[in-house]
Amino acid sequence: MKRLLSWLMSGVVMASLLLTLLLPPAAQAAELRNIADDKMAERGDKVDLNNSSVRAFQQFPGLYPTLAGKIVLGGPYDNVDDVLKLELTSRQKELFEKYKANFTVTPPSIALNEGFDRINDGVYR
Incomplete structure (x- = not known):
């Protein structure tokens, strides 16, 4: 047997x-392929304000970590300009305007926003 x-x-x-x-x-x-892959392909090379973690903002000097944290916690957004409705200093608004073309907004997805992953996504150097 x-x-x-x-x-x-x-x-x-x-x-x-x-x-x-x-x-x-x-x-x-x-x-x-999964939902997260499709969502990442949808945003292209831009940072999705509703689905990106704080670390995605490191490439923009002055946004990381303070302003990036405010943006991540202030969502979800209907469009990129909704970020300017947050309580931001004039310098933060100026910085956001400088990099505004690098951002996009797609509907929030649980595949990318579950838990506190947007604040601490576990990627360390």
């Missing part, structure tokens, strides 16, 4: 290996 079971298990393993070799890589990649 043990031999029969081992033969069957090895047959299943071999069949799965052959299937992965015969299946085209594009089909495998399509199965691996």
